[in-house]
Amino acid sequence: MQVTLLAGIPYTNQTLYHQIRFLVGDPVAYLGNLPPDGESLLLVRDIELARARQLARADQVGCPQDFAPAEGLSGDREVATAQAVVEVLRQRGVTLVTTDRTLPFLYAAQLQEAGIKLTLDDELGVRARRIKTAEEIEALEQAQKVTGQVMTMACKWIATADVNDAGELMQDGEILTSERVRRRITQFCIDNGFSNVTDSIVASVPHVADCHHHGTGPLKTGLPVVVDIFPRDDSSRYYGDCTRTVVHGTPSDELAKMHRAVVAAKQAACDALQPGMTGDAVHQVTVATLKEHGYKYVPGNAEHDPEVPAMRHGTGHGIGLDVHEPILLSVDGEEILAGEVFTVEPGLYSSTIGGVRVEDMAHVTESGAEILSPLYEGLDWTDV
Known part of the structure; x- marks a missing residue:
């Protein structure tokens, strides 16, 4: 024994x-x-x-x-x-x-x-946490639902802002900064019984080229803002995790192309997310899809021109009582099990054009992946 x-x-x-x-x-x-x-x-x-x-x-x-x-x-x-x-x-x-x-x-x-x-x-303890029970799936779906509500609020606030003569966004007579949006996200989460939200990402040019930069300074019209929110539901202790990209005004043609590539890569990865596949194989599907659209994956430790759009991270990770759990949907990722829940979050980043990331939470069932609490994934959030 x-x-x-x-x-x-x-x-x-x-x-x-x-x-x-x-x-x-x-x-x-x-x-x-x-x-x-x-x-x-x-x-x-x-x-x-x-x-x-x-x-x-x-x-x-x-x-x-x-x-x-x-x-x-x-x-x-x-x-x-x-x-x-x-x-x-x-x-x-x-x-x-x-x-x-x-x-x-x-x-x-x-x-x-x-x-x-x-x-x-x-x-x-790892395998037990990887395979979620029905109760855990319900908790994760609820956490993701509220995270989506916070995301909608934040992206709409950015999309409907006024603009000053310098092209900076304005809300309530004040410049709209990454910090202001982040504070509003935090307050919304706290008001809805969620915590651990102070690290939310609200990043634009040039900081978005570092895909984990939290963002700082004024937001500007025409430039994309990557918003990544990952709060914990205090009632269940399970996390939500969602990323969307919003543009105030009209995005550039290149940015629109990047967005189409990221959305296609996310869909391809979700389609590949099945029991018996590996996290590595799912990641390679993401990489191949981005390549088909004219973009590439560059490992985070490799030299790269930050102005050239590229994906610098894995496709996703497990999620549950921690926001990052085994296994990874990335290079050398292990075999995927029925019952696991992952984030799927491809992205492309340029220090001059801007960045795009679209992230959903997917439950792996015997028949494939099911998105928990789907959310609008476009660039214009004005009427969402």
């Missing part, structure tokens, strides 16, 4: 939270497959016992004081939790424990000192 150990703080350790479904800001430890009957045990702070016994997914719930070693427990909560883990294992005669990639070294050191061997299973 393989005894497993997950430990840390559920607020920040999403694999641990996914296993126990109990949210707390103090150290906890989860032991699975304990002898003699294979039950699980969750150790929490004593003040959390009643709530954990009601809410947590574990066969038994105890606190470190229940398993104090003969020499007593440390006054430090995390050290005490690690000491109690060792004592539980000692009492059960366990000499070998398997853990995941997130285990704090403190626990490893305590086990080592007690002569208990620790092995790493770097897939422990």
Whole structure:
């Protein structure tokens, strides 16, 4: 019987939270497959016992004081939790424990000192999080729905702005900057029960050539603005993630061509997103589609003229309790499983023409990909 150990703080350790479904800001430890009957045990702070016994997914719930070693427990909560883990294992005669990639070294050191061997299973908890349940799909779809509402608000605010003599966008008599749009996105998300939104991207020329630049300064008419919003639903703790591109006024012919190429690449990638395919294969479909439209993929570590439109990143990534989860739809991406949820987000970027990215969230079913909460994907958001 393989005894497993997950430990840390559920607020920040999403694999641990996914296993126990109990949210707390103090150290906890989860032991699975304990002898003699294979039950699980969750150790929490004593003040959390009643709530954990009601809410947590574990066969038994105890606190470190229940398993104090003969020499007593440390006054430090995390050290005490690690000491109690060792004592539980000692009492059960366990000499070998398997853990995941997130285990704090403190626990490893305590086990080592007690002569208990620790092995790493770097897939422990990962596959369970990759394959989403119906409940998780519903949570992701709801998160994406609200993210789409925020996106519509932001893009329409940009599209309907006034213009000053310098070509800068104006709203309510003030220059419309990346920072102003980002603040409004954050406030809208907070008002709707979403958080972790301060990193939203609102980027235009020239910053958009760096596809993860958050954007800064005045927005201008005729130039594209890439808006990427990835907030967390506080009620479910699942993320939305959506990118759209908006142009105030008339886009250039080259930009319109870039947009057609990106939309086609996104559709081709979604069509290829099926169980048994690999993340690498889906990415190569994206690359091939962009090439058909006259554009290329340039790896992020390769030299490249920032004025020349190119895609510099992978096609997408898994999403769930973290905004970026395994696996990647990118070079060397692994086999795709039914039940996974990915972002699909091809893009093209130029420091002079501007950038285009269009991103959707796709659920992989046995019959192919299903877009969760579809959203308008054009450049003109005036009447959306």
